[in-house]
Amino acid sequence: xxxxxxxxxxxxxxxxxxKATVMDAEQIRRxxxxxxxxxxxxxxxxxxxxxxxxxxxxxxxxxxxxEAFETIEGTRPPLxxxxxxxxxxxxGLRPVLPEAPTDIPTELTGxxxxxxxxxxxxxxxxxxxxxxxxxxxxxxxxxxxVMVDRGHRELPIRADYVGKNLPSARSEVVNVTMSGVEIGxxxx
Amino acid sequence: MSxxxxxxxxxxxxxxxxxxxLGIAGxxxxxxxxxxxxxxxIDATGCIVSTGLVDLxxxxxEPGDEAAETMVSAGEAAVLGGFTTVLAMPDxxxxxxxxxxxxxxxxxxxxxxxxxxxxxAVTVGNKGENLxxxxxxxxxxVRFITDCGSGVxxxxxxRRALEYAKPLGLTIAQPxxxxxxxxxxxxxxxxxxSRLGLAGSPAEAEEINVMRDISLVRLTxxxxxxxxxxxxxxxxxxxxxxQSGLPISSEVTTHHLRLxxxxxxxxxxxxxxxPPLRAAGDARAAMSAVAAGRVxxxxxxxxxxxxxxxxxPFDHAATGTVxxxxxxxxxxxxxxxxxxxxxxxxxxxxxxxxxxxxxxRSLQPGAPADVVVIDPNExxxxxxxxxxxxGTNSAxxxxxxxGRVRSTIVGGQLVVDQGKVAA
Amino acid sequence: MKHLLSIDELTTDELQELLRITPSxxxxxxxxxxxxxxxxxxxxxxxxxxxxxxxxxxxxxxAKRLSADTxxxxxxxxxxxxxxxxxxxxxxxxxxxxxxxxxxxxSSGAPWQLTKWLDAxxxxxxxxxxxxxxxxxxxxxxxxxxxxxxxxxxxxIVGDIKHSxxxxxxVSAFTxxxxxxxxxxxxxxxxxATETWPVTVSHDLDxxxxxxxxxxxxxxxxxxxxxxxxxxxxxxxxxxxxxxxRASKLGTKIPILHPGPMNxxxxxxxxxxxxxxxxxxxxxxxxxxVRMAVLFMLLGSGNSGLPxxxxxxxxxxxxx
Numbered sequence: 001x002x003x004x005x006x007x008x009x010x011x012x013x014x015x016x017x018x019k020a021t022v023m024d025a026e027q028i029r030r031x032x033x034x035x036x037x038x039x040x041x042x043x044x045x046x047x048x049x050x051x052x053x054x055x056x057x058x059x060x061x062x063x064x065x066x067e068a069f070e071t072i073e074g075t076r077p078p079l080x081x082x083x084x085x086x087x088x089x090x091x092g093l094r095p096v097l098p099e100a101p102t103d104i105p106t107e108l109t110g111x112x113x114x115x116x117x118x119x120x121x122x123x124x125x126x127x128x129x130x131x132x133x134x135x136x137x138x139x140x141x142x143x144x145x146v147m148v149d150r151g152h153r154e155l156p157i158r159a160d161y162v163g164k165n166l167p168s169a170r171s172e173v174v175n176v177t178m179s180g181v182e183i184g185x186x187x188x
Numbered sequence: 189m190s191x192x193x194x195x196x197x198x199x200x201x202x203x204x205x206x207x208x209x210l211g212i213a214g215x216x217x218x219x220x221x222x223x224x225x226x227x228x229x230i231d232a233t234g235c236i237v238s239t240g241l242v243d244l245x246x247x248x249x250e251p252g253d254e255a256a257e258t259m260v261s262a263g264e265a266a267v268l269g270g271f272t273t274v275l276a277m278p279d280x281x282x283x284x285x286x287x288x289x290x291x292x293x294x295x296x297x298x299x300x301x302x303x304x305x306x307x308x309a310v311t312v313g314n315k316g317e318n319l320x321x322x323x324x325x326x327x328x329x330v331r332f333i334t335d336c337g338s339g340v341x342x343x344x345x346x347r348r349a350l351e352y353a354k355p356l357g358l359t360i361a362q363p364x365x366x367x368x369x370x371x372x373x374x375x376x377x378x379x380x381x382s383r384l385g386l387a388g389s390p391a392e393a394e395e396i397n398v399m400r401d402i403s404l405v406r407l408t409x410x411x412x413x414x415x416x417x418x419x420x421x422x423x424x425x426x427x428x429x430x431q432s433g434l435p436i437s438s439e440v441t442t443h444h445l446r447l448x449x450x451x452x453x454x455x456x457x458x459x460x461x462x463p464p465l466r467a468a469g470d471a472r473a474a475m476s477a478v479a480a481g482r483v484x485x486x487x488x489x490x491x492x493x494x495x496x497x498x499x500x501p502f503d504h505a506a507t508g509t510v511x512x513x514x515x516x517x518x519x520x521x522x523x524x525x526x527x528x529x530x531x532x533x534x535x536x537x538x539x540x541x542x543x544x545x546x547x548x549r550s551l552q553p554g555a556p557a558d559v560v561v562i563d564p565n566e567x568x569x570x571x572x573x574x575x576x577x578x579g580t581n582s583a584x585x586x587x588x589x590x591g592r593v594r595s596t597i598v599g600g601q602l603v604v605d606q607g608k609v610a611a
Numbered sequence: 612m613k614h615l616l617s618i619d620e621l622t623t624d625e626l627q628e629l630l631r632i633t634p635s636x637x638x639x640x641x642x643x644x645x646x647x648x649x650x651x652x653x654x655x656x657x658x659x660x661x662x663x664x665x666x667x668x669x670x671x672x673x674a675k676r677l678s679a680d681t682x683x684x685x686x687x688x689x690x691x692x693x694x695x696x697x698x699x700x701x702x703x704x705x706x707x708x709x710x711x712x713x714x715x716x717x718s719s720g721a722p723w724q725l726t727k728w729l730d731a732x733x734x735x736x737x738x739x740x741x742x743x744x745x746x747x748x749x750x751x752x753x754x755x756x757x758x759x760x761x762x763x764x765x766x767x768i769v770g771d772i773k774h775s776x777x778x779x780x781x782v783s784a785f786t787x788x789x790x791x792x793x794x795x796x797x798x799x800x801x802x803x804a805t806e807t808w809p810v811t812v813s814h815d816l817d818x819x820x821x822x823x824x825x826x827x828x829x830x831x832x833x834x835x836x837x838x839x840x841x842x843x844x845x846x847x848x849x850x851x852x853x854x855x856x857r858a859s860k861l862g863t864k865i866p867i868l869h870p871g872p873m874n875x876x877x878x879x880x881x882x883x884x885x886x887x888x889x890x891x892x893x894x895x896x897x898x899x900x901v902r903m904a905v906l907f908m909l910l911g912s913g914n915s916g917l918p919x920x921x922x923x924x925x926x927x928x929x930x931x
Contacts, residue, residue, distance in 0.1 A: 086647035086677070091911045097628065098635035098907075119704060135644040327667040383739030383777060383803040390803075455720030499698040501718030503739070 013184035016175055023164055023181035026188050028147070031163035032061065035145055036068035038161050043112055046077045048140065050111045054129055055083040055099045057118030060178050061163075065116060080104040082115075084128035107136065109137035114161075118176035120146040123157035147176050191224050192602060194595075197561060200527060201239055201533045202546030210237055212557045214361025215600030219553050221526055228602070230355025230595050238530050240302075240558030240596065241516060243334070244361070244439055244488035245415055247508070248274070248304070249578070250296050251289075252281025257492040257578050263578035265301025265490070265512040267603045270533075270593040272558035273303040274490075274512070275541060277336045280312065285309040285320040301603045303558075305331040305541060310360060314436050316341055319349060331542050334361035334415065337462070343400060359437075359540070361413040362401055364422065365463060369393035374503045376464040380449040386502060391419035391470065394463055398422045405436055413540065414438040418463040420473030428481035437540055439485040439497025440474050442518040443509055443583045447471065449485050457498040457505035458581045461489070470486050472594040477603035478532055479524050479532050484540065486532040488515040490577020490578055510581035518584060520564060520591035534560075549566040561595035566607075568592055576609065593600045613907055616722050616731045618743040624799030626748075626787060629904050633752050636903035638857055640676055640896075649911050650679035656704060658684045659715040659736070665895070667872060668834050670713045670745075673902035679710075697721060701728035711910055714738075719776075732909045738866040740774045745905055746870055749782035751897040753792060753890055756897070757866040759918070762789035768820045769795040769851055770878050773802045773840075777870045782810055795819050795851065799840040816851055820861055827868045828853055831878045833923060844877055851878070858883045866890050 008154045022032070043049055046069060053062030059081055066079045087097035115129055126144060133142065138180060145161035150168040168183060191213035199206050203583050211220040213227065218315040242265070249257025266274050271433060276293060278284030284293055297304025308325035312318045313337045325333060333353065341347040349360055370389035375381050376389025400415065402425065405412045414426055417438050426438045442459060448468040452459055459465060462489055475484045490507025498505050511518075519529045535546035570584040596604035612625060621629070639647050655674040657667050667683065674681045706711055714722050719739030722857040723791065727731050737743040751761065757879045758764055766785050772778045772794050779802075785792050787808045794801065805812050813819050820826065831847060841847045848854070853867065858880065861867075867879075867889045875881045884891065 086634070086639065086649035086907075091649055092653075097912050098632050101634045101638035103638070131648070135642050135647070370711045377803050379804040379807040382807065383779075385739050385776060387740075388803060455723045457724070496696045499696040499724075501697060501721045501724065502718060503718045581909075 008183050011109050014188050016173055017185055017187045018175065018182035021182050022166055023079075023178055025179045026128075027153045028163065028178060028181065029125065031147070032064045033068050035161040035163060036065055036072055036128070037049040039065075039114060039143070040072065042143075042160070045075060046075060048111050049077045049109065049114060050080060050106055051077050051114050051116060052080045052082050052104065052133070054115065054117040054125060055081055055085075057176060058116040061118060061145075062069070062116035064178060065114070065145065078106045080106075082129050082132050084125055084132055087128035087131040089124055096154075104136045108133060108139045109135050111137070111139050113142045114145055115142060116145045119174050120144070120149045120157075120159050121152055123153045123155035126157050127155050148174055148181055191227035192230055192597065193220065193223055193227045194230045194232045194237055194559070194561060197235045197237035199237045199551055200530060201550040203550045204532070205550075206525055206526065209560070210551055210599055212597060214557065216557050217551050217553050217555045221589050222566050226501075230561065230605075232594070233566065234563065235594055236526060236530075236564055237551070238560055238562065239534045239551060240598065241533045242268045242273045242541060242543065243271050243277075243488050243490070243512065243515070243533075244275045244413075244485055244537045244541065245277065245336075245441075246274045247277045247279065247492070247591050248490070248514060249492055250280065251292065252551045255494050255578070259296045259300040259304065261576055261578045262490070262492075262512065263302050263304075263543060264609050265510070266300065266302040267598060268593060268607075268609065269488075269514070269577055269594040270514040270516045270560040270596055271302055271512060272512040272560070272596065272598045273305060273538070273541070274300075275307050275332060277432045278307050278309040278334065279336050283309050283497070283597045285314070285325075285571075287321075287324045288329040290325060293433045301609070302598055306330060307361065307538045309333060310335045310340055311345065315472065316345065319345070319352065321611060322349070322353050322358060323356055326358050330358065332359050332361045332413065334363075336361075336363060336366050336415065338370075339363040339367040339397065339415075339515050339528045343404065346401065347404050347408060348407040350404055350412065353362075354391065354408065354410040359411040359413050360412065361415050363415040363463070364395045364397035364401060364417065366396045369396065371484050374464070375452055376449040376466045378449060378467050380452060382554060384452060384455070389464060394489075395421040395425060398425050402434065402436065405429075405434050415440050416444070416463055416487070418444045418466045418470060418474070420470050422498070423473050423477035423482060427477065427534065435473060436509070437484040439537075440478060441487055441488045441489045442511060442515045443489075443524075445471060445474050445478065445486070445522050447520050447583060455502045457500065457502055458509060458585055459583050460493075460502060460505050460507050460582065461509055462507045475524060478488070479528055481528070481531075484521050485537040486515065487537070488512050488527065490579075491581075492577050493581045509581055510572070510575065510577045510579040511583075513578060514570055514582065514589065516562065516583045516593065517568070517589035517591040520562075521589055524565065538552065557597055557600040559595075559597040560593060562591060563594045564591050566590070566592040570593055613910060614722075614726055615744050615909060616733065616735045618744045618747045618780045621744070623787050626751075626784065627794045627852055629748055629901070629908060630752055630755065632733045632908075633897070633900050633904045635744040636907070637897070639903065640899055644647065646676050646678060648678045649907055650677040653710040653910050654680045654682065654708065655705070655711045655713060655738075656682050656684050656709045657713045658686060658700070658704065659672070659739070660721070661715050661717045661736065662685050663715055666715060667713075669895070669898045670734075670736060670902050673899050673906055676899070677881045677903055679906065679907055679910070682709075692893065697724050698705040701725050705729055705731065713904065734831035734905060734909065737776050739776065741776050741779060741819070743780050745777040745898065745902050745908075746777050748905070749894055750781055750868060751784050752897045752901055753868065753894050753908070754866070756783075756891060756893065758824055760789070761785060763823040764790045764825060765793065765822060767793045767795055767830065768788050769816060769825045769853070771800045771831055771835060772796045772829070773800045774832070774835075775829050782808060791817050793800070793823075797841055797847070797851065800835070817857065820857060823865060825866045825868065826853065826879045827859065830870065830872065831874055848877055852881045855883060858886060863888055867899050868894060871895070
């Protein structure tokens with residue numbers, strides 16, 4: 001979960017305190033590699049595949065996926081990023097400013113877009129990202145890859161590729177970096 | 189006529205300051221022993237008992253601007269502020285430029301709880317073109333004449349006015365403002381006008397006319413009273429000239445003592461006044477000039493307006509602030525000693541207006557019973573909605589002031605009791 | 612942050628934050644479908660007491676790209692003189708349920724006064740000689756594009772400083788971002804008390820131009836002649852105009868800015884605006900992005916004054 005979102009969430013001004021490490025760097029590397037294979041298998045290669053990371057938590061996993069493709073296939077699919085700040089359903093309710101300009105390097109009409117994020121939780125960010133992508137064309141399909149699916153969906157959204165299914169309490173917080181996945185909570 | 193026994197206060201007049209009681213009966217001060225047994229007692233413990241205040245500069249609305257102020261509302265404001273006599277400025281509609289209008293204003297003034305003295309215009313309609321019938325005004329009892337606003341601009345006209353007025357015993361009261369330099373300006377020129385992007389009038393626009401008018405006094409020997417001086421330079425120039433024996437006197441407003449141009453940062457149009465609030469250094473100079481007696485009087489320059497005239501962009505808003513109810517407190521808590529405040533707001537303006545020497549007005553048996561009882565320690569916050577004036581424009585809105593009038597007695601009648609207009 | 616009234620009221624952090632997020636909005640403006648739903652359902656009114664088609668359009672485009680509804684409250688330029696109080700106008704707008712008011716007024720301070728009677732956010736689009744904060748933001752953004760950073764850069768602002776809200780806003784913004792500023796103008800077109808400004812002052816354009824990283828020209832208005840502030844335009848141009856000769860001495864690397872509209876032949880020679888280093892068009896384009904950022908910051912970023920403890924849970928976050 002992105003730092004900027006944590007800042008805007010109750011308890012405001014709290015800091016993340018880890019309770020347990022659920023994946024280490026090596027496990028993450030292996031999960032990324034497996035997800036890359038699954039993407040290749042499902043789409044029969046990388047033709048028309050575009051990788052789009054969600055600002056900000058999805059940027060690093062997306063980059064690692066692209067690197068995995070390069071290792072496996074010897075080619076890098078186009079990599080972009082999308083900032084959902086303008087498409088959120090809670091605009092005006094919390095202090096969230098855009099992080100970086102959305103960067104879609106290629107026309108999306110007809111493409112297979114792999115949206116990448118760190119944590120899938122309520123599904124609202126993915127909903128916003130799907131909206132944001134509309135402005136860049138009409139993809140043939142959009143698939144979702146997440147490092148952690150922690151449940152608690154509030155919208156009919158599911159992930160196509162999952163690094164780890166992690167049962168969690170609603171009140172817990174999942175922290176994903178490429179060196180590890182931790183579960184914990186925000187404390188004042 | 190009623191009789192009063194003012195008990196336990198500190199009686200301060202031009203002669204002495206003493207602790208003791210004061211008797212009033214039949215419209216004059218009487219020895220306490222001569223009071224009738226049913227005299228009303230007024231507890232003045234912890235209070236200052238002094239001669240009623242006199243304001244040499246107030247705009248009272250009537251005639252012509254009754255929406256902003258009437259003699260009734262202005263009179264209540266005046267007595268609540270401790271004033272027993274107020275000099276009404278002549279820039280009314282019609283302008284006080286004939287004896288007939290003087291009489292009319294006097295009649296209107298009878299509705300006021302305080303005494304109303306009437307100032308006349310120097311020129312017909314305050315237009316600065318032709319002299320008003322000054323002898324006629326003097327015969328109608330006018331003592332001060334003024335083209336309030338910016339004062340007489342034409343030096344030849346001012347020379348004639350000083351010459352003509354001199355044998356009539358008239359004092360020409362004159363704000364110092366060189367309009368050619370100050371036209372279309374909205375505040376003091378300096379760091380703050382620069383920052384706020386408002387056209388400013390330099391201190392020199394005032395000082396040039398101060399110097400010019402002093403020269404004309406020297407030339408003519410006529411009496412001149414500088415209204416609403418506001419710059420450090422003006423105070424220095426005027427006090428030097430007065431010390432050299434020229435027949436000049438001067439006044440400053442309480443808002444120029446207490447406020448400065450930096451206070452305009454929020455574009456509060458209630459702080460738009462003429463002359464403009466000057467730099468902080470000018471306000472300090474005003475304070476020390478008052479304390480040293482280099483300025484004769486502290487005035488209100490009470491200028492009431494209806495809300496719509498102030499709820500406009502700063503450069504389109506009317507100028508002026510109400511002041512009758514706040515002036516004494518603002519002066520008392522400015523750091524100037526009490527006796528200086530009383531001299532500047534009572535004894536000296538009364539003398540300039542011909543109401544009697546400080547000795548004649550002192551609270552001795554036989555003196556007129558214009559008396560004010562002031563609680564110097566009461567702290568209150570100015571809220572224009574709870575003031576008696578109809579004007580809604582106070583430069584001190586929201587300010588906490590210390591010092592408040594407890595009682596005011598005009599001509600032997602108790603008109604303010606316990607800080608409220610007596611029923 | 613509820614209002615944007617002046618550059619001085621922004622903290623340096625807020626100023627930098629606005630400049631940091633501006634590229635995100637520039638990206639939206641560059642899309643084929645240049646519209647995002649960020650401010651859907653909100654209404655932005657432009658209240659221009661003084662004509663300025665370009666600024667009004669810029670705000671309208673910015674608001675529309677963020678899906679806000681816009682409406683143009685037309686105010687007869689003489690209505691102030693006719694006696695309409697500022698409060699009446701404010702209350703009329705308030706009654707229409709508007710979320711933000713973009714106000715341009717010939718009187719310094721008018722936007723401050725409006726905030727007294729409006730619940731809506733007030734954005735100052737220029738008040739008298741005083742402030743024009745979005746102009747300063749777009750100027751900073753443009754200069755950052757040209758120079759990388761303003762830190763340690765030397766910027767000359769040339770022309771009628773005295774009557775310029777652009778100069779007052781730019782001096783504050785540029786210097787707070789680390790630039791040094793030299794004002795170049797005849798003494799009569801300088802504001803009083805410039806010694807209290809964080810600038811140096813010069814009356815010699817040629818010597819200043821030997822050592823600048825950017826030149827900012829201000830519009831010279833013809834009515835200044837009537838006020839005896841300068842003898843005539845020919846002399847002004849000779850001393851303070853960016854003539855072809857001065858432009859060529861400046862070289863091709865130094866960006867030249869102007870708030871527009873330009874008086875060709877007065878503050879800038881007729882052909883100079885066509886040089887590559889004149890970034891006036893970039894300023895206009897950046898103006899839209901900066902104004903989007905401002906509108907989003909005021910209306911869309913949750914700083915609108917709602918109590919934070921009443922917020923629903925974050926999309927990807929825990930409830931309280």
